[in-house]
Amino acid sequence: MLPRLEYIRQARIRLGITQRKLAALTGVSTSMINQIESGRCKPSYETARKIFEILGSLEGRTSMKAGDICSRRLISVQRDEKLHKAIDLMRNNSISQIPVFDSSRVVGMLTEDGLAKVMVEKDEKDLKNMQVSQVMEPPPPLVD
Known part of the structure; x- marks a missing residue:
């Protein structure tokens, strides 16, 4: 099933292409694209399938992928590190969660929410001696 025809104009504008360019790519006239977008022509x-295929392929080229925003420098902690060291690392790097490793394997996640709960429940002396493994949450799903 194809998307609604109103999607054509929205997608074209989002992609930053003109009616003339879309017409050239799809092999129909600029007038036909104009009439389809204005609702004067079905x-x-x-x-329609050809237009949607072209728009889909153009969107695939311009859509953001995880690799576009990922950082090469992964900030992480080891499960046996002191909790206060992990908190300092999170604060200094302005991050709200940090992966926990056991050697090179992800074993958990340390989050601001989890830390807030522990800080309410424990007193300051206990926090100074705690390890990350005592507070970490289960690891997130991993994507290859």
Whole structure:
């Protein structure tokens, strides 16, 4: 099933292409694209399918991928590190969660929410002696 025809104009504008460019890519006239977008013309199924395929392929090229925003420098802690060291690391790097490793394997996650709960429940003396492994949450799902 194809998307609604109103999507054509929205997608074209979001991609920053003109009606002329879309017409050239799809093999239909600029006038036809204009009429479809304004609702004055209902294209054949084949024409609509071709337009949506072109828009889809263009969106695939411009869409952001995880690798575009990921950092190469991973900030992490080991499970046997002191909790106060992990808190300092999170504060200094302005991060709200940090992966916990056992050697090179992810074994958990330390989050601001988890830390807040522990800080309410424990007194300051206990916190200074706690290890990350005592506070960490289960690891997040991993994507290869």
